[in-house]
Amino acid sequence: MKLDPRCALLLLLSYLIALASIQPGANRLLLTLCALPVVLLFLSPVPRAELLAQAAYVLPFSFAIAAVALLRGNTAQAVFFLLRSYISILAVLITTKLATTLELLRAMERLGAPRFLIVVCEFVIRYIEVLRKEADSMRLAALCRGAAQSKLIAASSLGMLFVRSLERSTGIHNAMLARGFNGSLPRAYPMQWRLADTVALAIGIAGIATLRWAA
Amino acid sequence: MIRVRDLRYRYADSGPVLNGIDFDLKAGESTALLGSNGSGKTTFALHLNGILQGEGEVEVATIRVTTATLEEVRRKVGFVFQSSENQLFLPTVLEDVMFGLLNQGVPAEQARSRAMEMLERLHLASYANRNPFHLSAGEKRRAAIAGVLVMSPEVLILDEPTTFLDPPGIRELAAMLNQLPMAKLIITHDSRFAIDTTTRASFFDKGRILADGPTRDIIQRFDWF
Amino acid sequence: MHIPDGILSAPILASFGAASSLGVIYSARKAEATTLAHRIPLLGVLGAFVFAAQMVNFPVGPGASGHLLGGALLAATIGPWAASITMTAILIIQALMFQDGGVLALAANVFNMAILGVWLAWLPFRALSKINQPRLGLFLGALLSVLLSAVLALAQVSLSSRVMTQGLWVFCLGLFIVTGAIEGFITLAAWEAIERLEGRASGQTRKPMHLAILAASIAIMLIGVFFASGAPDVLEYFQTQAGISSSATPFPALMPDYEWANLNVEWLRKSSAGALGLLAAFAISFLISKFVPRGQQD
Numbered sequence: 001m002k003l004d005p006r007c008a009l010l011l012l013l014s015y016l017i018a019l020a021s022i023q024p025g026a027n028r029l030l031l032t033l034c035a036l037p038v039v040l041l042f043l044s045p046v047p048r049a050e051l052l053a054q055a056a057y058v059l060p061f062s063f064a065i066a067a068v069a070l071l072r073g074n075t076a077q078a079v080f081f082l083l084r085s086y087i088s089i090l091a092v093l094i095t096t097k098l099a100t101t102l103e104l105l106r107a108m109e110r111l112g113a114p115r116f117l118i119v120v121c122e123f124v125i126r127y128i129e130v131l132r133k134e135a136d137s138m139r140l141a142a143l144c145r146g147a148a149q150s151k152l153i154a155a156s157s158l159g160m161l162f163v164r165s166l167e168r169s170t171g172i173h174n175a176m177l178a179r180g181f182n183g184s185l186p187r188a189y190p191m192q193w194r195l196a197d198t199v200a201l202a203i204g205i206a207g208i209a210t211l212r213w214a215a
Numbered sequence: 216m217i218r219v220r221d222l223r224y225r226y227a228d229s230g231p232v233l234n235g236i237d238f239d240l241k242a243g244e245s246t247a248l249l250g251s252n253g254s255g256k257t258t259f260a261l262h263l264n265g266i267l268q269g270e271g272e273v274e275v276a277t278i279r280v281t282t283a284t285l286e287e288v289r290r291k292v293g294f295v296f297q298s299s300e301n302q303l304f305l306p307t308v309l310e311d312v313m314f315g316l317l318n319q320g321v322p323a324e325q326a327r328s329r330a331m332e333m334l335e336r337l338h339l340a341s342y343a344n345r346n347p348f349h350l351s352a353g354e355k356r357r358a359a360i361a362g363v364l365v366m367s368p369e370v371l372i373l374d375e376p377t378t379f380l381d382p383p384g385i386r387e388l389a390a391m392l393n394q395l396p397m398a399k400l401i402i403t404h405d406s407r408f409a410i411d412t413t414t415r416a417s418f419f420d421k422g423r424i425l426a427d428g429p430t431r432d433i434i435q436r437f438d439w440f
Numbered sequence: 441m442h443i444p445d446g447i448l449s450a451p452i453l454a455s456f457g458a459a460s461s462l463g464v465i466y467s468a469r470k471a472e473a474t475t476l477a478h479r480i481p482l483l484g485v486l487g488a489f490v491f492a493a494q495m496v497n498f499p500v501g502p503g504a505s506g507h508l509l510g511g512a513l514l515a516a517t518i519g520p521w522a523a524s525i526t527m528t529a530i531l532i533i534q535a536l537m538f539q540d541g542g543v544l545a546l547a548a549n550v551f552n553m554a555i556l557g558v559w560l561a562w563l564p565f566r567a568l569s570k571i572n573q574p575r576l577g578l579f580l581g582a583l584l585s586v587l588l589s590a591v592l593a594l595a596q597v598s599l600s601s602r603v604m605t606q607g608l609w610v611f612c613l614g615l616f617i618v619t620g621a622i623e624g625f626i627t628l629a630a631w632e633a634i635e636r637l638e639g640r641a642s643g644q645t646r647k648p649m650h651l652a653i654l655a656a657s658i659a660i661m662l663i664g665v666f667f668a669s670g671a672p673d674v675l676e677y678f679q680t681q682a683g684i685s686s687s688a689t690p691f692p693a694l695m696p697d698y699e700w701a702n703l704n705v706e707w708l709r710k711s712s713a714g715a716l717g718l719l720a721a722f723a724i725s726f727l728i729s730k731f732v733p734r735g736q737q738d
């Protein structure tokens with residue numbers, strides 16, 4: 001059974017807030033809270049090894065902080081920042097596997113984020129790969145002319161990419177008008193908050209709060 | 216169905232692009248627009264649903280195209296743009312096909328089922344929740360057409376619909392278009408496709424219609440193979 | 441600089457979260473009211489443009505290349521409100537799809553890059569455009585925007601983790617100035633290319649520009665160093681407050697992730713000469729990148 005994306009998002013935020021509220025160095029408490037995503041990781045249908053590896057992406061950043069803490073002889077803090085950033089990103093990754101980016105964005109809209117912002121996000125998602133492909137073919141074209149390392153080529157690629165983006169947005173707007181667009185995008189996607197979501201949210205928050213404050 | 220008299224247009228930063236176009240399209244008829252790149256075919260077509268408004272008269276189904284009638288006109292005219300990538304602007308195929316219906320005020324659930332039906336008809340049902348980027352050129356074109364057909368237009372305008380399609384894709388598209396009963400205006404550089412899908416053709420040159428007549432005759436006359 | 445989750449403390453997250461929410465909600469209103477309907481796709485496509493632009497490697501000196509961050513270019517082309525919304529959208533998608541920056545950390549990242557960063561780029565651009573120096577304004581704006589939003593990010597990290605040292609601050613500041621200057625060059629180059637493509641006249645003010653840009657960069661660098669040597673008092677204060685003694689020495693290897701600064705400098709990565717070396721390198725690569733490739737461009 002799939003949770004409502006709003007429920008997933010709220011649980012993620014509650015968890016991250018609970019993590020953020022821990023004092024640096026309180027490693028036992030942090031470890032207790034780590035249990036949640038780890039349990040979730042093994043209960044949900046997600047590619048475990050992949051997520052565990054992907055979460056390591058954050059480590060270079062937290063290594064820097066951990067290293068400074070280590071240099072000052074504060075091992076507990078070094079471990080703390082490494083662990084907390086790793087477990088946070090793991091929680092985010094699990095959530096993005098359980099709900100799509102699009103669903104999470106729409107959950108944000110339903111929870112009060114400005115619709116204008118979410119619509120812009122949707123356009124970005126739609127056209128990211130299109131423009132990347134365009135940029136890539138420009139890069140190849142520059143390479144073929146043997147000029148990959150030229151500032152001029154780089155600048156004119158950027159300029160070209162930008163101007164084409166402007167043209168594209170006019171084309172998109174025309175296509176929208178042609179199908180009766182009148183200034184506001186219709187929003188219609190099913191999102192059903194069921195009893196199960198209320199239960200999941202209540203249990204989740206209770207669980208997080210217990211681990212964080214009752215222990 | 217479409218009646219255009221002495222249409223003239225220039226873009227803000229260009230010379231005259233349309234220099235007095237007279238054009239007629241009867242209900243149920245299919246016409247091809249031929250002519251070289253930059254001759255003004257797309258610019259002309261954009262006047263038929265009021266995206267551009269120049270000097271002269273444009274009538275669609277006896278409605279004069281003006282700012283006041285835009286909504287009505289756009290319900291009657293379905294426009295399939297040259298770039299499917301631009302036309303399919305929503306993050307999933309299904310939502311994109313629903314877009315026109317929702318703009319017309321069709322309730323969401325009904326719009327969803329009509330859009331699904333249309334996708335099934337065009338063999339795209341399995342792509343409903345995909346990002347359009349991941350479709351092949353032919354599938355993108357069909358999805359773009361689905362989003363227009365689902366609005367049941369009375370005239371269908373297609374701007375270079377064979378762009379990026381392979382020969383089987385082009386044949387498939389021609390067969391599909393031939394099954395549609397409404398009037399069609401097809402801009403194309405593919406003379407074979409024009410012959411397969413239209414009975415008449417108009418030849419554009421430098422913002423004028425040089426000639427019109429049966430598609431084969433026009434193609435022969437201008438050596439347009 | 442995209443701060444990940446798990447670094448920032450609750451008070452920092454709460455205060456910047458509140459500021460970001462207000463800022464974004466207000467910007468969304470302004471952007472919606474002041475932009476025409478046809479700009480909705482424009483903002484989205486330009487957001488995607490910024491992602492794609494990151495694939496264009498921009499040579500900025502021997503062995504070094506950078507890529508566009510985009511805040512300044514967006515501010516100058518679509519105005520600050522719309523640029524803030526587009527940058528926010530970019531940050532949200534980076535956090536959700538690419539794990540670039542945290543989700544809860546958006547509270548700080550949005551404020552730093554989408555609000556402060558955009559306005560810091562916009563204000564100089566606008567002010568200097570009025571006295572007919574848009575290119576200098578654009579460069580300065582891009583530099584300031586990257587520099588100060590990174591400084592703010594580092595301050596947030598520093599206050600949250602209480603582990604930063606003065607040496608590290610000086611080092612980072614040097615890095616940020618280089619990054620900011622690179623962003624300034626790339627933004628300016630892209631802007632000029634756009635003007636050329638759109639057929640707008642440009643080039644009258646070219647010659648004096650170089651000197652002005654050079655002077656501006658050096659001035660900012662000096663101010664930065666001045667502040668860095670003055671700031672530690674404040675930082676030390678917070679650190680002693682937190683009961684941590686400050687004994688560490690600056691050690692650049694502690695900052696292995698140059699992607700932070702969107703900068704990819706092989707020879708720097710290996711060097712551990714510290715802040716001074718970095719600033720010197722900055723000056724050299726700045727001068728070289730500024731004057732050597734001119735021949736190619738004209």
Ligand SMILES: Nc1ncnc2c1ncn2[C@@H]1O[C@H](COP(=O)(O)OP(=O)(O)O)[C@@H](O)[C@H]1O
Nearest residue numbers: 226228229232251252253254255256257258259
């Ligand atoms: N948005 C525009 N702004 C300025 N000029 C344009 C624009 N679109 C098209 N043109 C110019 O108008 C002329 C006709 O273009 P178009 O109608 O696209 O021709 P076709 O579709 O027959 O290839 C061309 O010279 C083109 O450069």
Ligand SMILES: [Mg+2]
Nearest residue numbers: 256257258374
């Ligand atoms: Mg055309």
